Amino acid sequence: MKKETTIYDIARELNISPATVSRAINGHPAINSKTKERVDKLARELGYQSNRFASNLRKQRSHTLGVIVPRLNSVVMSSILSGMERIANEGGYNLIISQSLELEKKEIENARTMFNSRVDALLISLAFDTDTFDHIVPFIKKKIPVVFFDRVLDHPLCTSVVIDNFRDGYEATRHLIGQGCSNLLHVTGSLKRNVYRDRLRGFETAVREFGLPYTEDSLLITGFDAEAPNAVMERIATMKTAPDGIFFTNDACAASTIILMKKAGYRVPEDIAVVGFNDDPISKVVEPNLSTVHYPAIEMGEIAVQTIISHLEGNLNVNQGSAIVLRSEMVIRGSSLREKETVINGKC
């Protein structure tokens, strides 16, 4: 195998110093344009490729961003990653991606790996069961910027990119109420995570605001696995009064449950109206089509990386500790739309 070409090879050939070659290649202003041309030309001819390890070692930067997500294969996450990749790629950054599989333990491990890999920044969306913040501390201490997205943590030194989960939870619930629902069920994920906690707050606020009952029956926490829809059916069956409206924070789960409900003889939305979350493609296929909240996933990925990069490049535009709240929006479809729209308090 032939050796790699290095700046030394170019220097020797051109009878100049490696320092000059390095500067020429990096567009250092103090280099004569003629010299630069000669260097560039020869570099091209020899197929020179800068050795990133040497460069990184010297510059103490990796031009690599670390990303930790709960899982790679979810509609929202893979879309976020897609957005991230596009922007990172454009900006000349590499992405190292790893998944926690919803386990704090693995998240911690991954964070350590990222740290050792000397990523220039960390982008992270927390696992269901993450309690501690310890694995993030080393980054903060070393002044490696950390951006939380989707499932965030409030920290004075970290930027976060989110949607307004409270508002969306509130709107979704109010929409159900507006459709005449008065006995609501909310199916969601681990309340350790802001996304679910805030949506629940929104749900609760709306329910309270309209004087509807809010009991322990009104809330079902699940892991959104294959078993979840069965759990929902069981809850429906065991409730004193079956719910007439369900707000899921996950479309896939909502869709599967709709299938089961229909099988069990419930009409959707007449008996039970349903609203989901994310605007997963599945929502346009299930019948009736699923009302949901459109999640700006690709955009979220793009913004998160954009923010990080401009931070790294020194063009601080967003100061630390602030949150970027993206616009999310309810999409109303058949699963929650009843014939006659009920008007409540003149609000809907």
Place this chain on the structure above:
Amino acid sequence: MKKETTIYDIARELNISPATVSRAINGHPAINSKTKERVDKLARELGYQSNRFASNLRKQRSHTLGVIVPRLNSVVMSSILSGMERIANEGGYNLIISQSLELEKKEIENARTMFNSRVDALLISLAFDTDTFDHIVPFIKKKIPVVFFDRVLDHPLCTSVVIDNFRDGYEATRHLIGQGCSNLLHVTGSLKRNVYRDRLRGFETAVREFGLPYTEDSLLITGFDAEAPNAVMERIATMKTAPDGIFFTNDACAASTIILMKKAGYRVPEDIAVVGFNDDPISKVVEPNLSTVHYPAIEMGEIAVQTIISHLEGNLNVNQGSAIVLRSEMVIRGSSLREKETVINGKC
């Protein structure tokens, strides 16, 4: 910012040479176990982290795998990536992931980036419109192992991980014929790619075998974008005789089209039976549920990385140029199952 701890710090503190520290940390056999313990202990105390750049620079290895996929946010791809990440992570490798967005141009760029990043190996699934092989050549020349997965290319020096697309295409088609379909339509992607080419061959073979018509109407090539289902509907409308069975190579597209067909008054499967591909979760939600071919995506990712790693670590178990064919399987659901099963040639 406090400086990083290096092996020199440890060496100084312990009054031994950096070489010994390095060997101790890497478990070199010639190191006294007492010394090793002392080094490990101090390393832990000082929070020592090996500098990968220095290590990579010296060892000329990156412990990083490059992955190029058409898109990150597709059910199959994100699942493959999920499997890859898990195994890579276990094996101490990082994953750099980038997407071609189905464009050869971007694929070439990404390959170059991977090359410059000195990935230890390349895993790639080709874009729709990739014609050349030139961007892979540098890897081959430099003896960097390349593994193709899903959308592969036949090359004597590259391993590939695939399913038996021909067989699956054949089986899916034969199943439709077995259900009494005699005027079939095949909706698929770019024939530049083996996955679609082979499934088409399977389709064609079955159609020919049973003496069914095969005209230019029988084939529709699409990009599987949001427009695709409309294109299918148009084809159905313009065909001399509307098809009584459609074989899609993509579940999402099949599901969306089913919705449209039902709206247009076709009964599925009575008027038009449908089979998809991938076993996307959507297939269990659309009504009727979609018959499809289960795609072992996670497994494919796992195997691909496993193969690469054992290659890198020298435990060649699969020789170059060979193909690993994973088991895929038809899943029959309502969209293709007609009341009375027709028996053909005693085969079904």
Place this chain on the structure above:
DNA sequence: TTTTAAAATGCAATCGATTGCATAAAAAAT
């Protein structure tokens, strides 16, 4: 006790690119 073999450790070069500081060359000013 001496010799030989085995086990541990150290020396010093190496992997390539970068950069502060010094110096040389060219251009401008006196």
Place this chain on the structure above:
DNA sequence: ATTTTTTATGCAATCGATTGCATTTTAAAA
């Protein structure tokens, strides 16, 4: 023609870990 500026380049150290070879220490054999 000489001095001052400006512009280009070079020198040499640096970033940390690794490793072939030499050397020292320790243990085993004679």
